[in-house]
Amino acid sequence: MEFLLEFFQPFFMAVAALLFVILFRAAYIFWILPNLAYRKLRANGFPGPKPSFPLGNIREMKKKKTTSSSSTSSSSSSHALSITNDIHSMAFPYFAQWKELHGNVFIYWLGTEPFLYIADPEFLRKMSAGVMGKSWGKPTVFKNDREPMFGNGLVMVEGEEWVRHRHIITPAFSPANLKTMSGLMMESANNMLDRWTSLVKSGNPEIDVEEEIVSTAGEIIAKTSFGMNYETGRQVFQRLRAMQVALFQSNRYVGVPFSKLICPKKTLMAKRLGKEIDSLLMEIISARSKSSRDGHREQDLLGLLLAGNHVNGRQGKKTLTTRELVDECKTFFFGGHETTALALTWTLLLLAMHPDWQDQLRQEVAEVIGNGDVDATKLAGLKKMGWVMNEVLRLYSPAPNVQRQVREAIQVDDLVIPRGTNIWIDVVSMHHDKEFWGEDVNEFKPERFKDDVHGGCKHKMGFLPFGFGGRMCIGRNLSIMEYKTVLTLLLTRFSVSVSPNYRHWPSILLSLRPSQGLPLILTPID
Numbered sequence: 001m002e003f004l005l006e007f008f009q010p011f012f013m014a015v016a017a018l019l020f021v022i023l024f025r026a027a028y029i030f031w032i033l034p035n036l037a038y039r040k041l042r043a044n045g046f047p048g049p050k051p052s053f054p055l056g057n058i059r060e061m062k063k064k065k066t067t068s069s070s071s072t073s074s075s076s077s078s079h080a081l082s083i084t085n086d087i088h089s090m091a092f093p094y095f096a097q098w099k100e101l102h103g104n105v106f107i108y109w110l111g112t113e114p115f116l117y118i119a120d121p122e123f124l125r126k127m128s129a130g131v132m133g134k135s136w137g138k139p140t141v142f143k144n145d146r147e148p149m150f151g152n153g154l155v156m157v158e159g160e161e162w163v164r165h166r167h168i169i170t171p172a173f174s175p176a177n178l179k180t181m182s183g184l185m186m187e188s189a190n191n192m193l194d195r196w197t198s199l200v201k202s203g204n205p206e207i208d209v210e211e212e213i214v215s216t217a218g219e220i221i222a223k224t225s226f227g228m229n230y231e232t233g234r235q236v237f238q239r240l241r242a243m244q245v246a247l248f249q250s251n252r253y254v255g256v257p258f259s260k261l262i263c264p265k266k267t268l269m270a271k272r273l274g275k276e277i278d279s280l281l282m283e284i285i286s287a288r289s290k291s292s293r294d295g296h297r298e299q300d301l302l303g304l305l306l307a308g309n310h311v312n313g314r315q316g317k318k319t320l321t322t323r324e325l326v327d328e329c330k331t332f333f334f335g336g337h338e339t340t341a342l343a344l345t346w347t348l349l350l351l352a353m354h355p356d357w358q359d360q361l362r363q364e365v366a367e368v369i370g371n372g373d374v375d376a377t378k379l380a381g382l383k384k385m386g387w388v389m390n391e392v393l394r395l396y397s398p399a400p401n402v403q404r405q406v407r408e409a410i411q412v413d414d415l416v417i418p419r420g421t422n423i424w425i426d427v428v429s430m431h432h433d434k435e436f437w438g439e440d441v442n443e444f445k446p447e448r449f450k451d452d453v454h455g456g457c458k459h460k461m462g463f464l465p466f467g468f469g470g471r472m473c474i475g476r477n478l479s480i481m482e483y484k485t486v487l488t489l490l491l492t493r494f495s496v497s498v499s500p501n502y503r504h505w506p507s508i509l510l511s512l513r514p515s516q517g518l519p520l521i522l523t524p525i526d
């Protein structure tokens with residue numbers, strides 16, 4: 001026995017040493033580092049809800065969400081007149097409550113990750129004033145978690161790599177290139193409207209327009225991004241939707257150490273779907289690279305990127321690798337369809353609640369576009385539609401928050417935001433703040449934007465539907481064009497009113513969406 005013990009002693013000691021190193025490393029990463037960061041932040045006097053280890057404040061976030069949702073389902077009389085645009089506390093009950101207690105800038109914890117919450121435009125202005133696009137990071141915890149969805153595409157990439165990606169991608173979004181996509185947008189929108197006509201004719205005037213518009217926008221982005229045929233587009237689209245649900249709807253604990261082990265099924269599912277999407281896109285890109293080398297030029301985003309790659313490659317400049325192109329395609333696909341679709345969805349709700357604005361837009365369309373096809377060069381003339389879009393993006397911002405990570409310490413007055421700090425900018429809160437928008441903040445008043453691109457907001461950083469600075473949304477002109485094209489066609493064929501079956505409860509599934517769809521009553525216009 002003694003002999004055996006002596007024999008195995010070095011082995012036991014090695015295992016013990018290894019365990020010690022692992023435990024120390026885990027404690028360093030999940031306890032010591034976050035606490036050091038937290039202390040540095042607290043030293044500035046930032047308040048915040050008390051966290052617990054290892055969940056941080058997740059328990060309160062989950063609890064309040066459940067309480068609120070269940071109270072909705074019990075309420076039955078949501079109708080046009082009772083619908084409120086005062087949605088911050090519906091979508092983010094925990095932030096609304098913490099804001100009341102701690103003000104517009106405070107610290108909260110996602111697991112062992114401290115976040116600096118910001119809903120103060122002036123603080124944001126001071127903080128971002130000297131920081132260039134390439135100097136912002138993205139929270140590491142989200143980069144890891146959302147890897148199957150965005151990979152190292154433009155939304156997540158950082159530093160000089162971000163500069164390179166942005167530089168190569170920007171020309172693909174030029175107005176001249178976007179105009180060539182208008183026909184594809186019309187085709188998909190008309191298919192959807194033809195379907196609606198058949199449904200209404202067959203006695204079903206109530207349609208869940210959210211579901212319809214999200215899938216049409218998916219079809220549009222599949223065609224405009226990579227000229228995908230409907231079938232391949234549908235395959236990618238279905239997998240992305242499933243991945244979104246796996247990543248954002250399940251009971252996951254992002255930020256909590258080893259959280260992937262708590263929900264391994266969903267994590268593995270997201271990984272598997274990510275791989276399947278990658279291989280679908282990889283096939284398309286390889287085929288397209290070949291035809292691009294043979295001199296074929298497609299006018300979609302991928303075609304433009306491949307053409308750019310050729311020119312840059314010949315000039316000895318850097319190009320995007322196939323892997324990077326796959327990540328960019330995923331990024332366009334996801335970032336490019338859901339946000340625009342939700343802007344259109346919320347617009348239909350608000351227009352259904354405000355028939356006077358429906359009439360005004362219809363009249364503008366008749367004057368500017370006339371009947372028939374939409375001429376992309378005339379879209380800029382749809383001024384009132386532009387105000388409506390801005391007002392919808394203000395009240396129901398599809399991208400409800402902007403996230404960043406500080407790469408070099410930032411001085412704000414006499415405060416220091418340390419390197420590595422995660423930042424959570426609450427766009428919905430800023431868009432609904434009486435102090436900056438006035439007493440009518442929650443009213444639908446598109447005319448706010450008539451003479452002012454900031455909608456009369458007292459602070460220039462108070463209206464941020466597309467983000468800010470160098471990292472502002474690269475697809476905003478594409479989305480404005482799609483929004484105006486689809487809405488123009490829709491308004492000339494249908495008028496919309498709110499269905500008594502609609503339950504108003506905006507909630508978050510990465511984007512801000514109606515939690516139970518948007519059933520509307522459609523009446524064809526003769």
Ligand code: HEM
Binds near residue numbers: 166399471
């Ligand atoms: C109504 C529609 C849209 C909204 C509300 C929206 C909103 C946003 C927001 C808030 C950001 C973050 C900006 C920041 O960090 O400061 C962003 C970034 C981005 N968006 Fe959009 N977006 C829309 C449409 C699109 C479309 C159509 C595409 C592409 C086809 C797109 C692609 C991107 C990309 C690639 C980024 C990352 C940019 C970078 O970090 O350099 N977006 N968007």
